[in-house]
Amino acid sequence: MESQKKSSRNFSFEFFPPRNEDGRAKLRETVEQLAQLKPKFFSVTFGAGGSTREGTYETVKSIQAMGQQAAPHISCIGTTRADIRALLDSYRKLGIRHLVTLRGDLPKDAPKTGGDFHYANELVSFIRAETGGEFYLEVAAYPEFHPESPSPESDIRHFADKVRAGANSAMTQYFYNVDAYWRFVEEAAAQGVNVPIVPGIMPITNYKQLTRFSDACGAEIPRWIRRRLEGFGEDLDSIRAFGLDVTTVLCDKLLEGGAPGLHFYTLNRAGPTCTVWERLGL
Numbered sequence: 001m002e003s004q005k006k007s008s009r010n011f012s013f014e015f016f017p018p019r020n021e022d023g024r025a026k027l028r029e030t031v032e033q034l035a036q037l038k039p040k041f042f043s044v045t046f047g048a049g050g051s052t053r054e055g056t057y058e059t060v061k062s063i064q065a066m067g068q069q070a071a072p073h074i075s076c077i078g079t080t081r082a083d084i085r086a087l088l089d090s091y092r093k094l095g096i097r098h099l100v101t102l103r104g105d106l107p108k109d110a111p112k113t114g115g116d117f118h119y120a121n122e123l124v125s126f127i128r129a130e131t132g133g134e135f136y137l138e139v140a141a142y143p144e145f146h147p148e149s150p151s152p153e154s155d156i157r158h159f160a161d162k163v164r165a166g167a168n169s170a171m172t173q174y175f176y177n178v179d180a181y182w183r184f185v186e187e188a189a190a191q192g193v194n195v196p197i198v199p200g201i202m203p204i205t206n207y208k209q210l211t212r213f214s215d216a217c218g219a220e221i222p223r224w225i226r227r228r229l230e231g232f233g234e235d236l237d238s239i240r241a242f243g244l245d246v247t248t249v250l251c252d253k254l255l256e257g258g259a260p261g262l263h264f265y266t267l268n269r270a271g272p273t274c275t276v277w278e279r280l281g282l
């Protein structure tokens, strides 16, 4: 029997497309391990400006070939309607019916101007206009707000627009402040959003990498966590032990509070997610 924490909630795991054969072999092992946890789906990121278009497609194909549900991410910035139409067509032929729809960011070293889309809500509207209800669409949400947004109110309003355009559910940027998530959910509900907003979880295992990601995406590492992690210096075992404790408590609070599921940023590794999962008793 499924545990109460797990039943009827959406658990999913995110990967990035591996760059070489070694990475592809490792990812297949990771998928095998994580598949035992019976997630709803595995999602695969789309490199900035479509830089991993082929890699995303091939990774999705290989996950499907392993009998698992896959959801490709699609970003629209710098792309045309014809590009998106072709992408939808290729995924439709694979039997994919679940997409994570994003605006995305252009690669810093190759800023491509032009394209038919400015924001993710336009991509959602376009896919709905082209394909009706054929695809289940996820969008991104930011409990600590998107770094470009001029104000929390504006970010939540635009998030609600994206849902009104036809998104079925949302997954958040990772965060370590539980209150920020619940406040965001409450304020989105006040704007008429009643789709599931699934918390994004980044298991803490590597302080330097976490700082780099957080600087780029605007997710705050609370001072007490940062200071503890800094205090461990190069002691990677202690960073990992403390980091996975913090991550487990975060997930536990979210599930106890009624979050509709969890979306793990796995960084293509099964270990940290499996550890948190076991500790949660899922």
Ligand code: FAD
Pocket: 044, 045, 046, 047, 048, 049, 073, 074, 075, 100, 101, 102, 103, 104, 105, 118, 119, 120, 121, 139, 140, 141, 146, 147, 148, 149, 150, 154, 155, 156, 158, 159, 162, 171, 172, 173, 174, 200
């Ligand atoms: P949008 O929803 O379009 O929002 C972008 C900004 O514009 C926000 O500040 C918003 O408030 C503002 N805005 C929105 N609509 C309007 C409007 N009409 N007028 C004025 N302002 C507006 N990136 C990738 O490149 N590939 C990935 O695979 C990927 N996967 C992700 C998965 C998740 C779960 C998350 C949370 C993020 C992911 N990202 C990915 C990062 C994401 O692409 C960036 O955060 C990007 O900067 C914003 O994308 P978005 O879809 O949230 O954009």
